[in-house]
Amino acid sequence: MKHFYALIMAVLLSFSGFSQIKYESFSSQKLNESRQIKIQLPRNYEENTGKRYPVVIVLDGDYLFEPVAGMVDYYAYWEDIPEMIVVGVNQDGIRTEDTAYGDENSLPAGKGAKFFEFIGMELLAQLDQKYRTANFRIIIGHDFTSNFINFYLLKKDPIFQGYINLSPDLAPDMASHITYALKTTESKKWFYMATGSDDIPVLRKDILSFDNQLKTIDNKLVTYHFDDFKNETHYSLVGKAIPSAIASMFEIYRPISTKDYNEVLLQTSISPTKYLVEKYSSIEELYGLKRKxxxxxxxxxxxxxxxTRNWEQYKDLYKLAYDHYPRTMLGPFFEARYEEETGNPRKAMKIYQNAYGQEKIAFLDTDYMLAKADAIKKDFGY
Known part of the structure; x- marks a missing residue:
């Protein structure tokens, strides 16, 4: 089984090769040193000059960047998540110093305080200046760095909306700090945490206790997801946690699922077109992304x-299709179906015929549309 997961990760890493990977040296005034940064830009970043992208900051970038970047590229390719800019911060040999915190209050101290400011005040600012970033940010860490990422959640106006905690090595007061922050947050937050049955025992114990605290949070602005992977160690759980975390944070972004189709769209008390409009309005509101x-x-x-034979729903649907896919056959097809099923077959026939010359889309092409027109003509003798 472990060989299977290794194969999957290898495929994902090769998949990410289609995206643009940059290696940069970042000179930090806060740290008074240079840091090695890895950056994966989305496919066709240079061509899509009007598009902005969420940012994923990956601590422990020396080993976490590649699996995160590969998974982001893979999911984005299938449009299950938005394309994102992935940034890895290498910390090989210095992660303990970077994540240092005080014994009295469990907050960043010494080099940890400087590293905290480096990420929040320097790195993100330069990324915003240099690249077309959107105002949606995720941060990821593992054990020490997982504990560290949550310091940003404790700020009054957190600069990250999503927090992916891979087997966090929690500071003494961190569980209480995070629980309070999530209970009282007035803006949308996504919080993910994972452990495994074969995780480091002392970490696993604290994580399970912390999970029980987080489950009591009653705040509609918080989306919390927890995974406890069977037979996974402190290191192997990462391969399962990354895709689970990313999927949980972009659940509404994904295409309409079979479950949503059966449980929502087929309910005659619900307008499927209104559901569609609200879905995309929510995507814009939650992630700051206007999506087609x-x-x-x-x-x-x-x-x-x-x-459901709820033909009236076609009226709003064809208007929406004309807006999103003008010059294609999608809008005319939905409009013709509306007229065909609401007592205007002659008008439907003309719409099918007039679609000639429009761009084909999905299963709709000239032959299909003319065949629909001919069928009406034959049935009604026009």
Whole structure:
């Protein structure tokens, strides 16, 4: 089984090779030294000049960057998550100093305080200046660095919205600090934590206790996800946790699932088109990303309308299709179906015919649209 996961990670790492990887040396005034940074830019970053991208900061970048970057590239390719800029901070040999905290209050101290300012005040500022970043940020860490990433959550206005904790080595007061911060937050936060059955015993004990605290949080602005992987060690759990964490933070971004189709779109008391509009409004509100409605989601609503025979829903759907995919056959097809099923077959026939010359999309092409027009003509003798 471990060989299987190793193979999967190898595939993901090779997959990420299609994205742009940069290696930079960052001179930090806060640290009074240079740091090695790895940056993965999304595919076609240079071509999509009007597009902005969320940022993922990966601590322990010397070994965590590649699996995170590979998984982000893989999920983004299938449009399950947005394309993102992934930034790894190498800490080989100095991670203990970088994550130092005080004994009295468990907050960053010494080199840890300087590293805290380096990330929050220097690195992110330069990324925002140099690249087209969106105002949605995730930070990832493992054991010591996992504990460290949560210091940003304790600030009044946290600069990160998502926190991925891989087997955190929690400071004495950190569990209480985080629980309070999540209970009282007034802005949307995503918090992920993972351990494994074969994790380091002392860490696992504290993590399970912390999980029990977090489960009591009653704040609709907090999305919390916890994984306890069977037969996984402190290091092997990382391979499972990264995709689980990323998926949990972008659940609403993903295309409409079979579950959503069956449990939401097929319910006649719910407008499938309104559900679609609200889904994409939520994506913009949560992630600061204005996204074009995917063909997959349009077709899911189309199938639901056909299944429930709720023909009136086509009226709003075809208007939405004209907005998102002008000059294609999608809008005309939905409009023709609306007219066809609401008593205007002649008008539907003309719309099908007039789609000639529009761009093909999904299963819709000239032959299909003309065949639909011919079928109406034959049925009604026009």
């Amino acid at each position: 409605v995917s063909i997959n989601d349009f077709l899911a609503v189309y199938r639901a309308i056909e299944k």
